[in-house]
Amino acid sequence: MNKAFDRKLTLYRNLKKNLKVAVETTRKTLKCDRVIIYNANTLPQARVLAESVDPKYSSILGQTIKDPFLENDYLEESYGYGLSVTIDDIYLSDKSRSDLKDLEELEIKSFAIAPIFVENKLLAFLVAHQCSKNQPWDLKAVSFLAEKARIAGLTLSKIIKAEKSQNFNSAQQIVEIQKKQNSPTMEKQENNQGNEKLSHKQQPALTENKINRLFTDIKNKIAQKLEQKDILNTTVAEMSRLLKCDRVIVYSLDGANYGVVVAESVAVGWTEVLGKTRDELCFVARYLEEYHNGRVHAWDNTYEEDTLSCCLEELEALEVKAGIVAPIANNGQLLGLLIAHHCSDTRSWQQTEINWITEIANHVGAMLEYTKISDDNHQEEQQQLADTQRQIEEQMIWTKYFTDVIQQIRQSLHTEDILKTSVREVQAILNCDRVLIYSLDRDRYGQIVAESVSPGWTKAEGKLIKDPCFEAKYLEKYCDGRFRAWNNIYESEISNCYLEQLEKLEVKANLVTPIINEGKLFGLLVAQQCSNPRQWQQVEIRWLAQIATQVGFTLDNAQLLADAQRLRQQAEEERMWTEYFTDAVQQIRQSFKTKDVLQSSVREVRRVLNCDRVVVYSLNQDNYGIIAAESVAPGWTKAEGKLIKDPCFEAN
Template sequence: MSQSFSQNQARRNRQQKLWPQKWSLKTKAIVWALSISVLPVFAIGIATYFYGINLSSKQIPQVRLERTKSSTETEALQRQLSLLLTGMGVTAILAGAIAVFVTNRTISRVSNIAATSNHIKNRLRPDSEFTQTFIAHEDELVMLERNISLFTELLSVLVQEKEAEADYSQLLTKITRWVRESFNQEDVLKTTSEEIRKALNIDRVAIFCFNSNCNGTFIAESVAPGLPKILGVTVSEPGFEAGYIEKYRDGCTRGIDDIYQADLSDDDIELLQQFAVKSNLVAPIFKGKQLFGLLIGHQCSRQRFWQQSEIDLFAQIAMQVEFALDYAKLLEQVDTKADKAQLFIEITRSIRESLNEEDVLKTTVEEVRKLLSTDRVLVYSFNANWSGTVIAESVIPGYPKVLRSEIQDPCFGQDYVEKYQSGRVAITNNIYQAGLTDCHISLLESFSVKANLVAPILKDEQLFGLLIAHQCSRPRDWQQPEIDLFAQIAMQVGFALDHARLLQRIEAEGVQSQLLADTIGSIRQSLNEEDVLKTTVEEVRKVLSTDRVMVYSFNANWSGTVIAESVVLTYPKVLRAEIEDPCFGQGYVEEYQSGRVLAINNIYEVGLADCHINLLESFGVKANLVAPILKGEQLFGLLVAHQCSRPRDWKQSEIDLFAQIAMQVGFALDHARLLQRIEAEAMRSQLLVDITRNIRQSLKEEDILKTTVEEVRKALSTDRVLVYSFYANWFGIIIAESVVPGYPKVLRSKIHDSCFTQGYIEKYQSGRVVAINNIYESGLADCHIKLLESFAVKANLVAPIIKDEQLFGLLIAHECSGPRNWQQPEIDLFTQIAMQVGFTLDHARLLQAYQANST
């Protein structure tokens, strides 16, 4: 019950004048019953008796005169009067006994009802003054009357509180929705403080964030006009953070009705007085398992008695803020990753568009400085003795320019060369806290450096120089996405320098070199593998004026397929032809792997085996030119030129050009694969955001699971996605499914997998994800294979769903049409979605529980 009701009731009890009772209700009722039943009989009997005595007394003289009357008659009259008096007494006693019996039975029922009402009262309001008084004097009737009056008032208050709870429940739902619609931390905190202040009619709502150095800052605030603003105020005192963590680590919400009566320290009271606080309400906000800060409500205009419903609402909103902060952080990470991937693509394209070394380096430093928002980016090129020169620089105004500076670093020895040669990236957040030598610190100080980031640039697989970012204004905590992006750009600079150097050499060779540049330029503009190969064969056939150019891709057994072709109309097309060349042995593989280029001017004059000649004749070939295509240092295939009209004397410049183009095709394929992977990762990141948003919009467990399987099946383009929920004995049932038409539906199927043991449970509980490309090549038990075959499964992907830190079930993707090579981005996306499903199920359960309690 509310505190105001208790105070009013106590005030009325003190004002009521209670008269002391000496008798119980039962005693008083019996006395009244006896009085009503016995006294009238006694009165009538005694009156009759005395009337008879009086009458006989008046008649005695006359009797004495009349001698005819004997004395015996007088004695008989007196006996009759005595007998009448005795009868009256017996009647009175009998009437009293009957009255006592009836009264006793009636009062017993009243007493029982009073005792029952008092028992109910004690459970509802044990501290009521007047009932305690009436109990002490055993006045059950008055106690019953007062209890009924109390129940009437309590019911009225209960109805009001239930209505308030319903209002608060609706408020919680609205505020939760508004908070969830905020997609970054700043918006979450701002929305929270504004909406709570309006909902609870509080003078100020603020969010206080703990720092790492034993102090904290108010990072969000909504305050009524006329009151001091505390946004940005930092509170600092020894032991401050530790003290508050100790108070709020248990998740308890604390309400103070009057700061002067709450046993606060003088320092706490003084701090609250500075903010004009009379009453406050504080709830902890956790981020993960760490105390992130406090949600605080201040009543400044007056003291306020916080109602329990207000305290509960405040605590629940603080909990929703925790979920919203985690969600906002995830979205920011995903968005940042997608943005970084897009920036990497754009920067790589800008660098690739620079066709000489100077432009490559200049573009690199300009774009990287803008991307990282840092003070200086430079390229440091090594000399033969490992001294070097700054050959490219981009620096903001106000800091020294170091372009063309020659640097002799005595601290840079052979150990550093080997580390950078192997790809080491050096991260220094603060040069004075990184354990650097004095000579190194002095060198960096001469450039005004406070923090730096260093990545190697490899050119022709040798250490060409270093890509360096300088933060001069202050130390800087380099983030991992920034470091990864910086390293990838440095790698691309190396490729671009190789590319630029090659182009420069080709341009120096005349018209043939210009043709190569045009060809490579066309190839480089192709951003996926298919386009790279298609452009290659088209451009090379035009450049060499030959009859056919094709790309032959190897299989694992060194057979292969023609995957790209450009041929003049009069000769047979061999695109998609599968070629099994019995003459192609391991010796040829090793030769092509090492860069061998084969030029045959006439297939009949070079001593080819008959099987080889027969194969070439089937394609109408008279002369050919073959160069290897290396992809990731592995032999991917062959670039082949066919002269079909006649034998041909291949020129050395043509052979060199052909070899160089084949090499560039390898680089372009690597580049295209890298771009495809980055674009795929960006798309997967966006898919994760979209799918997570769709799942989060479902507030019931059934809708969450249904949305999940539908969205994941579309995202992965797979045949079936289902959710498998465990029973207590680790058997289970399929509770959600999305499957393409033509494959069996397994929704509601109960599965008793005898192969699923406790060992699997522990692995899935710890986050294990299983990717099976082919169920027949993964070493599965026969019972497991039979189970999968019953669902027409050829490959599958399994991730655990954790709900309330327990293994709730499994999110499973089935590929039924054939085996599937699951890609790592797909596996990562699948894992993240399964994790989000667990979080969303927790959220849905919390909302359902709250709504159930509210009703």
């Protein structure tokens, strides 16, 4: 197997391990049916790179799935900004049954998706599936999924940096190597890994199978160790056994342990140097640059080696008669030196032995780098878990703020009260200088209809603001539910006329969220900082957007209540008038003479209408113009029997 592919295979195994841990821990915490990682390079066709699945459901590892929630608006407006997407019920989404075909076959009922970024590039997706039931994804679960995605991104970033290749595509490497591993050639190569001859053009071929197996065993033992200390101790012990020499040490050239012997295997009777600082080793300083370039230094007799004359006393103190020094390096960084000493006698080192220690030093360098990555990732994950816990606690606080404010708003039943309560409560939570509601309703378009403002700042309530620049540039976006946050209005790309309007209200920072009522843009809920610019936090932006949504719902409910009350009142009035009509008709029908009918009519009508006078004005030929019947309240002139001739009445 060539070194390039060997390195890729090692990288692939590290990636595979990290991704496997990510999906397993995520599924365990979220208690869902399946967690996968999608490759983001071939959307919307997405290959499954890692999976943890309940045995009751089908495994899709390595398969390519067409997921309609990985395309178009979701990519542009959610994943592209690092936002997660949750669908509680796929059948209540905006996708057709044909779009959902692949998801239906996998029995997926709901899911949550978080993007994985590496160096600002969308590389993959961490996806949680619920197959047994519809799942309402709460904020805590979504925050956890997003954090696990971020940690996965950091892990992948570390490994990619270790590869030192700007064009390296981790997800694609997984796909490619998975394919190769499934091939017979690859299987054969893997079965034989480590058994190939450790030879270069200048090296003699190894013919002793026993030594080959021993060397392979040593590499495998080193590779199985996860801690740096264990890797180094295993290395010196096994190399001492393989070379049959008196001492093998690792001399550190890395960080805080610079110049310290950090691992040693020494035969009985020879001086121990473990833990000692050997910064006086002149051959280290003398050849440091050459060790950086991969130089391996071997000498058969300390007293016949001219290059060691400067440090003869040092080597004599350690009883060294012969030795080999091989650099332990990775990605151009010299981590230390692997040194073999023969103390009992001089020794003629064979090229095969030099090749062994060179190969093992290279192997240890690679292992130390990946161990360092693993340690860094562990520490990073611990820190991220602590950060996640802090964020969850913070989110719980904001959730309580949300609940408290909504309870206050919902106690109001009238539009004006809802708006006044909203601005007052939001200002108290955000601790900003002004919160206002800018109306876009037809009846009060462009007017500030509610405001809560700190003392000392201009009051804007009731003012009419007509801004053509605002309408042209921003109105359509707000209609689509977008929000806008300006941390400093003088550093944002807003129009001059809009800037002038904000300056009149002394605004330095502006946060705007739309209020949607009955499917239409009712107005804007606006938080403003006047004293100085303000860095609006994501949690504040999301919280205000959620409050604006709830204000819209509350206005909807208030309107429904008002409509219901009006209908009830209308129905009551209709019932009452029907009752009056029935009573009056009954009274009238009890009379059989014309005069009695007329008198009953005017009496009952005046009673129902509660007015001062009701008359019947005759237009009959015999009594034309005469008041034929009258019911009049006490104190008012009686008109019954009077003749009224009114030419204007007749004419009109």
